[in-house]
Amino acid sequence: AQKITQTQPGMFVQEKEAVTLDCTYDTSDQSYGLFWYKQPSSGEMIFLIYQGSYDEQNATEGRYSLNFQKARKSANLVISASQLGDSAMYFCAMREGLSGSARQLTFGSGTQLTVLP
């Protein structure tokens, strides 16, 4: 089974509108971390936001927020007030086990977001 599932290969959003990128995950670990990265065409991986499995509140970082629904095992990324520069590939990723365990990140298949002027 896929550990990280992103069901939207491509998404379009109008500039200044909000958009939600879906991510579901599968793990039997009680401790895990969820990450969202942005990858522009240049290839670099830009960290956006993190949610720990024990965090009771949804993470927020500027225009980014994470809608964490633990029972549903979903960690959707919400981008508010979209900008043209937000056009990129977005990856959801998971680290299983304790945060200090230096475990690898497992990535979803990504969502290509295009912001329309």
Place this chain on the structure above:
Amino acid sequence: GAVVSQHPSRVICKSGTSVKIECRSLDFQATTMFWYRQFPKQSLMLMATSNEGSKATYEQGVEKDKFLINHASLTLSTLTVTSAHPEDSSFYICSARDQALGTERHGGYTFGSGTRLTVV
């Protein structure tokens, strides 16, 4: 913040030759380095995990004799693609994890800028 310098950013090589990719942590000790491969419009797939001073752990299906990983110091890890073939053409990216870094809330994993390998 933590920076991983990855070189080269692009390389074109002839089939049958070897290519070395370096990832250097500039301001922290990279105790663990992850090497990923990414084909166009696809996800990052973990190839191997290396810890300083020990042998790398390769993921299933990744040939350890073809993709040589050396993590001889806390600031340098290298991936050498030996006897490269056109099917090895891909985007290779490293990621470092340092236990002493700030929490994952601030990232926790630092990525290199990636290497686009084209084998002709």
